[in-house]
Amino acid sequence: MLQVNHISYSYSKNKTVLKNFNFTLKKGEHLCVMGESGCGKSTLLKAIYGLLDLPKGTIFWNDEQILGPEFNLVPGFEKFKYVAQDFDLMPYISVSENIKKFLSRFYPEESEERTQELLEVIEMKPFENVMVKNLSGGQKQRVAIARALAKEPELLLLDEPFGQIDNFKKNALRRKLFGYLKEKKIACIVATHDKNDALSFANYLIIIKKNKILVNNNPKEIYKNPKEKYVAALFDDVNELKVDDKKQLLYPHQIKIIDEEDAKFSATVINAYFKGSFWLIEVFFEQTSIFIHHHVAIRKGETIHFKFIK
Helix, strand or coil: CEEEEEEEEEEECCEEEEEEEEEEECCCCEEEEECCCCCCHHHHHHHHHCCCCCCEEEEEECCEECCCCCCCCCCCCCCEEEECCCCCCCCCCEHHHHHHCCCCCCCHHHHHHHHHHHHHHCCCHHHCCCEHHHCCHHHHHHHHHHHHHCCCCCEEEEECCCCCCCHHHHHHHHHHHHHHHHHCCCEEEEECCCHHHHHCCCCEEEEEECCEEEEEECHHHHHHCCCCHHHHCCCCCCEEEEECCEEEEECHHHEEEECHHHCCEEEEEEEEEECCCCEEEEEEECCEEEEEEECCCCCCCCEEEEEECC
16 A cells, blocks of 8 residues: 655755655555646656655655655665656657666566566567667657566556547556556556546545645546636536525536526527537626637527526
């Protein structure tokens, strides 16, 4: 079990990045960390991996305390692997050689088998003999993940792991990678801006605001009952409205356009944005813009009628 006990960290006297972070994570569980840029996501991963000397608080993996560079000649906790956004690969050797670099040379057959297994996980089998310097940013990102998994860590730390990967590859890779980690009972912490990393795969979601943990809960509960607009906006466009004299946060799919005779509310269309499987209709309502999902476009200037379906 990972135990993060009331840790704080500052890069300077005037810039505290982590303020009293406190949480646990069990073996095989997945945690997603979200928040705006600069909120402390990457710093948290570095602290957990052992790249920082913490002035306050402690971090333990089971009974072992994770200490920073002041206590280790080579920083980084040996039972963890950390995939940063810069990848740090060896550019002048092949994809498979980058992975094998972390496997035993004394057991070449096992190393080859393990390499092939990981090439399948990251969907890079056709590129196994390609020199890394000739890969795209997204391909390098996948190789960095496979290399981190080579020795099967007990906890994998991923910083924006799919940030450079094309959308048509991202969804399949995400399913395959997180499925593999669950199967092997490898704990995982992902720092991300992408709601899909949290909603589909994480056991827990931490949202950071102003360098503090704002909420720590099941992703489904956080999505359905956002604590404030900042939280809801991490998942989708969000409307902040007064409904029955109460301020409510509503996603666009929670407002439905209906016939006039059944409607309590009306508004004027400002714009319509094509989103593929639906249209996002922007309307002017009670002196502000709100957004509604609809199955067809509606012309600017038209009056629409709607109800709330939360």
